[in-house]
Amino acid sequence: MIRDLGWIDVFYLALAMRWTIVLTLLGLAGGSAIGLLIAAFGTSRHVPARLLAQGYVGVVQGIPLLAWLFIFYFGFPIFGVTVPGWIAAAIGLSVYAAGFLGEIWRGALVSIPKTQWEAAASIGLSYTKQLRHVIIPQAVRIATPPTVGFVVQLIKNTSLAAVIGFVELTREGQMTAAATLQPLAVFMLVALGYFCLCYPLTQYSRFLERKLRVAR
Amino acid sequence: MAYSFQFRDVFAARDALQDGLVLTLQLTATTITFGFAIGLGAAAAYMYGGPLLRRAAQTYVEVIRNTPLLVQLFVMFFGLPSLGVKLDVIPVATTALAINLGAYAAEIIRAGLESVPKSQVEAGLSLGMTRGEVFRHIVLMPALRNVYPSLTSQFVLLMLATSVVSQIAAPELFYAGSIIQSRTYRDFEVYVVIAVMYLAVSLFLRAIFAICYHLLFRRP
Numbered sequence: 071m072i073r074d075l076g077w078i079d080v081f082y083l084a085l086a087m088r089w090t091i092v093l094t095l096l097g098l099a100g101g102s103a104i105g106l107l108i109a110a111f112g113t114s115r116h117v118p119a120r121l122l123a124q125g126y127v128g129v130v131q132g133i134p135l136l137a138w139l140f141i142f143y144f145g146f147p148i149f150g151v152t153v154p155g156w157i158a159a160a161i162g163l164s165v166y167a168a169g170f171l172g173e174i175w176r177g178a179l180v181s182i183p184k185t186q187w188e189a190a191a192s193i194g195l196s197y198t199k200q201l202r203h204v205i206i207p208q209a210v211r212i213a214t215p216p217t218v219g220f221v222v223q224l225i226k227n228t229s230l231a232a233v234i235g236f237v238e239l240t241r242e243g244q245m246t247a248a249a250t251l252q253p254l255a256v257f258m259l260v261a262l263g264y265f266c267l268c269y270p271l272t273q274y275s276r277f278l279e280r281k282l283r284v285a286r
Numbered sequence: 287m288a289y290s291f292q293f294r295d296v297f298a299a300r301d302a303l304q305d306g307l308v309l310t311l312q313l314t315a316t317t318i319t320f321g322f323a324i325g326l327g328a329a330a331a332y333m334y335g336g337p338l339l340r341r342a343a344q345t346y347v348e349v350i351r352n353t354p355l356l357v358q359l360f361v362m363f364f365g366l367p368s369l370g371v372k373l374d375v376i377p378v379a380t381t382a383l384a385i386n387l388g389a390y391a392a393e394i395i396r397a398g399l400e401s402v403p404k405s406q407v408e409a410g411l412s413l414g415m416t417r418g419e420v421f422r423h424i425v426l427m428p429a430l431r432n433v434y435p436s437l438t439s440q441f442v443l444l445m446l447a448t449s450v451v452s453q454i455a456a457p458e459l460f461y462a463g464s465i466i467q468s469r470t471y472r473d474f475e476v477y478v479v480i481a482v483m484y485l486a487v488s489l490f491l492r493a494i495f496a497i498c499y500h501l502l503f504r505r506p
Contacts, residue, residue: 137460229357230356261358
């Protein structure tokens with residue numbers, strides 16, 4: 071049954087955007103948790119820990135997200151657990167995000183000059199206090215612009231979850247396009263939806279970067 | 287675990303994997319060539335063009351960077367035919383990928399061009415070099431050297447992103463995987479093999495780019 075593209079479709083597309091947002095947040099939460107571990111391992115004094123972090127980053131950044139999604143989607147049933155598409159997508163996105171966030175954060179930690187550690191130690195701060203009061207506040211400022219930039223990548227990459235059948239903005243667009251036979255208008259609308267989510271964040275990331283440059 | 291892994295069926299489809307791999311490499315090479323050219327053009331338009339050209343370059347970069355590749359691909363592949371533009375799968379895939387890479391490359395190259403101090407240009411001109419020579423030797427090459435790491439990681443990401451064109455049935459590596467999957471039902475094994483192949487290609491590309499760095503930017 072072919073019908074016209076109407077406001078109701080626009081409304082449904084807008085509603086589907088919330089699943090894009092939910093998926094992004096899930097991926098960001100999972101990715102941050104694993105990413106923190108990767109950053110911690112990557113800045114460790116122990117060589118095996120550093121190698122592990124390096125290996126993780128190398129493997130994640132060397133395999134397409136689409137493959138991660140399929141591996142998790144088809145991998146769980148092997149262990150006798152059938153997971154719905156959105157859980158597989160959330161896990162795949164988390165693993166993927168951790169590879170990038172971990173590297174961004176590791177880079178930020180490493181970029182703090184050694185003298186800052188030494189200065190903190192010389193005023194008698196313990197290792198955790200050095201981290202908490204001296205290193206992390208500076209590292210966070212450095213890491214925020216690229217982190218926000220990566221969230222934009224994450225939002226766009228949730229579109230790949232459509233491929234394993236999760237109904238977010240892109241999948242909703244595919245269904246609307248099939249029902250109305252107006253793919254150009256529909257996919258332009260879908261693109262507009264992503265643009266509205268991403269553009270403010272891109273600008274925010276730029277603003278933070280400029281602010282950081284001025285502060286230096 | 288009752289499941290027994292069977293990679294045999296997957297390896298039996300070596301030919302399909304090989305064909306897919308070849309197309310992935312071809313797509314990567316063509317896209318990098320065109321994408322780099324587009325990026326260079328857009329960055330130059332932004333840096334040296336008039337207000338109109340600058341605006342156009344900016345809009346291009348923002349629109350592409352803030353929308354997903356998959357949706358760009360769908361607009362071109364499913365949307366454009368309704369305007370009477372009908373292209374084959376591989377030209378559409380190449381065009382979409384090149385346009386996508388161009389926007390990222392433009393942003394990176396622009397940062398590189400901005401990193402060259404103005405005094406260097408003035409010094410070059412005062413030595414009697416022509417504007418073209420100054421641009422080539424004093425602005426462009428150092429700019430590219432400064433952003434070489436980001437530019438080449440973007441190229442590697444692009445290679446991985448070519449997997450997305452499997453969604454419009456361009457028969458590259460990922461698509462070959464889904465064909466083998468539907469024939470053998472070895473879903474997990476297929477995608478593990480595919481993933482390892484992509485990993486190998488990305489390591490290979492990184493090695494190539496490292497060698498290119500020495501060839502391109504070695505000082506005499």
